[in-house]
Amino acid sequence: MASTVRTRFAPSPTGFLHIGGARTALFAWAYARRHGGRFILRIEDTDVARSTPEAVQAILDGMQWLGLEADEGPFYQMQRMDRYKEVIRQMLAAGTAYHCYTSREELDALRAEQEARKEKPRYDGRWRPEPGKTLPVPPAGVQPVVRFCNPIEGVVAWDDQVKGRIEIANAELDDFIIARADGTPTYNFCVVVDDWDMGITHVIRGDDHVNNTPRQINVLRALGAEVPQYAHLSMILGDDGTKLSKRHGAVSVMQYDEDGYLAEAVVNYLARLGWSHGDDEIFSREQFVEWFDLDHITPSAAQFNTEKLNWLNAHYLKQADNARLAAEVANRLARRGVNPEAGPALEAVVALYKERVGNLNELADAVELFVAEVHPAPEVLAQHLTDAAKAALASLRGRLAEVAWDKAAINQAIKDTMAEHGLKMPQVAIPLRVALLGVPQTPSIDAVVEVLGREAVLHRLDRYL
Known part of the structure; x- marks a missing residue:
């Protein structure tokens, strides 16, 4: 394995940076920092229909607010298309990938037959070149997809840094598509080439990717590339114990900024979502980096606790420098159309209230009474x-x-x-x-x-x- 630790955060810009993504980014960033390594930011924007420049900006804003600075990047997959196509040509030449001309109708019919036999639907390898096998003549005018020659025998196994040993039989995996008929490479293939080219040593990501990992490992091996260590983080549940989603309120990390949370409170809170250092609840970013390891990430789902986050935020508000809080409050008042200069020095007002409020918006509410006309009921x-x-x-x-x-x-x-x-x-x-x-x-x-x-x-x- 390469001597320098290299981690990456690779979001798809189809929405905001949400809490689960922010925690993944934090853990990957902290692991690189802890080991004097490099943290790479990669934007996986191949889903052209759903990727937007606004979503890219929202991700960059969220990372900046949390203070998760990348050492390299952002790299954009759409700017690396020539590289992916070059690797696909090499794989076709090496026989680790092949052209497949099966039509959508044929695939649907195949799936229906397999389901009727109570079998798991999968591609049957009809265009896979094998010794002694005669392939049909390619139909005229059909653009083929490119499929990966997945090994048929044996298992793909890895020691997941969070979940422990995972083994998947190759017989469970089919020859998945690595380039569509129009030539565009697929997600699972682009990720492999990126991790290989960028020398990624540790892939820290959500456990919704566990199913992709055996396919990606097989492609890496076919390319003769070093296989990174994998650490799959379990999902985050909402306060009510169900999967964290939009109905739990804050969707975007920047919503926490809007709601008056301090970035260091959110970082401290995220650090404790599924990772622990003894009973320590409150610690600085520097302390977190010094302590962080993959061994103490819990494999079970972490539950979001808004009360705990609010408690942490109140703690950090009390500790915060008055001048900084005054600047934060001035911004909030200005956004409300209130002139922050129209009253006493904000630092003095902030000092009176910062131990009595839970967030910056409550602090701004209190300060507003000192700088704006008040109209009691x-x-x-x-x-x-x-x-x-x-x-x-x-x-x-x-x-x-x-x-x-x-x-x-x-x-x-x-x-x-x-x-x-x-x-x-x-x-x-x-x-x-x-x-x-x-x-x-x-x-x-x-x-x-x-x-x-x-x-x-x-x-x-x-x-x-």
């Missing part, structure tokens, strides 16, 4: 801004116009107002919150007043007084 105003409350707020306004602008002085002004009107803290603080931010619950009121700034506080109080 009439029932909230009626409940909290009573005549007694307004009288207390009027006295407080007078004090706030004069005091030194720091938390201690603001706190004292509130206490003096309570004493003057014979009120308890909530009887002053809650109406003040409603007048300033339109909501009855906020962080410590003296901190809120300090961050909002004297001018904004007096202006907002004056609307109700």
Whole structure:
């Protein structure tokens, strides 16, 4: 095997980068990083009808957001057609592939006969060249497909790094098509040539590919190529225990960005989906790379747990740098049409709230109250801004116009107002919150007043007084 570990992530651009694909990419990336190897990105865009430039961009955006930088690529299969056709010519010349002229109708009839006999439907090798066998004359005007001469005897076996030893009898596999009648190569063939040309040493991919592996190994052997190690990751189930799908909410990885998750929380969460390092739940990307191996990937399906992801996200929000969070929030506010510059410094507001929210959108909701006009619901105003409350707020306004602008002085002004009107803290603080931010619950009121700034506080109080 080549001395340098070389892994690849090879999505088909027929949709977004989803969670299952992102986990595959993360594991392949981490394995290459752990062993000082190379991580290759390959776009398998041979399904021309379904591949779109938008989907390619969505994959690249998702990889960038997760911080999974490729060392080589992206390579596009559509740009490698000449190479595939060259290898097919070599295989035809070597006798490891052959032309097959069986029509669609003949194949349908063959399948019907086999099903009637309760046999597994498969191509019967009628055009396969064999010693002593006379082949029919090729029909005029028919473009043949190219089929691979699959071995008839023995088994294909490999030690899967996740699932253990897997053996498939060659008698179970038929001579599958490697080039269609129009000359375009098929998926299973392109993958083999790519893995060979790119020197891939470890193929880490979803277990929906297990059935492709024996065919791919046989073609690699026919080409005299090194067979990589395979690691097939089990599927991810939704919170409800069924296969993860669109109805489980987030389809695209970028939806998690939209929903206010931090990339490092998603990476940490994905790392724990089917892999573990003892009981460690929270770890950095660097720590993950240092620990990652294929031995601790569980062969059973991993179950997605939104609560766990939310818990991790809240943890990372608390740890995050205020300046970075302020920038994230500013972007979100701007997308809502709210001017993030229209109020106090966002870093100061973020510092008040980041331990109280679960995601960036909730953080943006909180910050918006500081930078945009707030319009409390009439029932909230009626409940909290009573005549007694307004009288207390009027006295407080007078004090706030004069005091030194720091938390201690603001706190004292509130206490003096309570004493003057014979009120308890909530009887002053809650109406003040409603007048300033339109909501009855906020962080410590003296901190809120300090961050909002004297001018904004007096202006907002004056609307109700």
